Amino acid sequence: TTITFNPWSAAHWLKKRFFDKKSPDVKAFSTNYLINEFLDETDRAVFERMRLTNPRKYEVAGLGNWGISEGLVYENWTVGKKQIPKGEEYKWKSFFGLDYGYTNDPTGFVGFMANPIDKEMYIYCEFCKKRMLNCDIAAKIKEMGFSKERIRADCAEPKSNDDLRRLGIGRITPSVKGRDSILNGISAINEYRITVNPDCTDMIRELSSYVYEDRAGENGVKNPKDSNNHLCDAMRYAFEDVKHFHPQKEDEDKEEKRAAISGSDLTGGWDI
Incomplete structure (x- = not known):
């Protein structure tokens, strides 16, 4: 055969x-x-x-290598470990996103650093798993060391968001959804060069297979397919907060006291 x-x-x-x-x-x-x-x-x-x-x-x-040649939602990304040059730490800040799932779809959590000055992102931690109860999600976030961080989560799950707050993930914040919010979020992320830590295998898989529909919708615009996008959705929720981050270089004394990146930020795969 x-x-x-x-x-x-x-x-x-x-x-x-x-x-x-x-x-x-x-x-x-x-x-x-x-x-x-x-x-x-x-x-x-x-x-x-x-x-x-x-x-x-x-x-x-x-060359005939594995991959999708056309129609990918995100194309400007590579796999690798990111090292931040000394003196540029102030440009970077961590952001976190959460997309709920259970039986058919996995729950996806992602953490990344964003640098709005140079338009760069570094995705450095994730989890993606089916059949996670809210208590399991909270326990995993605590295990990763991010329970005190601001986490943008799917606004369609207010009960789950309340549960996570009760379980000690106190800074869960609902995402903002509205007309064209998906396409606008994708467009904003596509302005950035993305590096993905090789340990984030599920994110690599999604970025390699998250594609647009073959045909345009009624408005004449192609929408992304609602598949292979759980971590990508979590990333898009988290990216809502990037627009509020305006890094400014501080004098050396202040930088020594409070850097934009702390030791806790580097949990989850940073190679620094």
């Missing part, structure tokens, strides 16, 4: 079934335009332009 297909999301079952687990009965391999003898120089020039103008698409459509 022969199966051929174009590369798709790294979360696709084909990758897990045939590529991640080696089997003596299966030969799995990738090919790309570089060894396609039927392409002429004009065809190859198309891929060369793609390499220069759209590297992410080239990785998938050109």
Whole structure:
């Protein structure tokens, strides 16, 4: 039996079934335009332009690597560990978001640093799990050391927000939803260069597969699909507070007393 297909999301079952687990009965391999003898120089020039103008698409459509070549909601992101240069700590601040789930959808929590001066984000901690009761969510947030932080949570769950406050997560704040709030939030985040800590595997999976609908809605605008977006929604809730952060460099004496980044901010994967 022969199966051929174009590369798709790294979360696709084909990758897990045939590529991640080696089997003596299966030969799995990738090919790309570089060894396609039927392409002429004009065809190859198309891929060369793609390499220069759209590297992410080239990785998938050109080299045949796993991923989605078009339609991703967030494209300006990479995986890596972020190190903040000395003297630039004041530019950064932590933000946290929470999206509720239970049976079919997971509960997603994310923490990231944002730097509105240089338009950079660093996603450094997460959890994403189904069937979490509110007491489980509160316990996990406490375990991660973020129980005293301001956390933007889904406003559609006021009872859950009240429960978490009662359970010791006192700064839970409902998100703000309204007309075009999803698209506006996505647009604001897309102004930033995003780095994702390699330990945040669920966020990496979502960013690799969160896509727009194939067809535009009644207003002529394509909306994102409501799937592979639980941590992305939590990130968008948290990002509501970034607009209120206006970093200013303080004199050295004040910086020594109170830096924008404290030791507790670095819990959850910072490599500093």
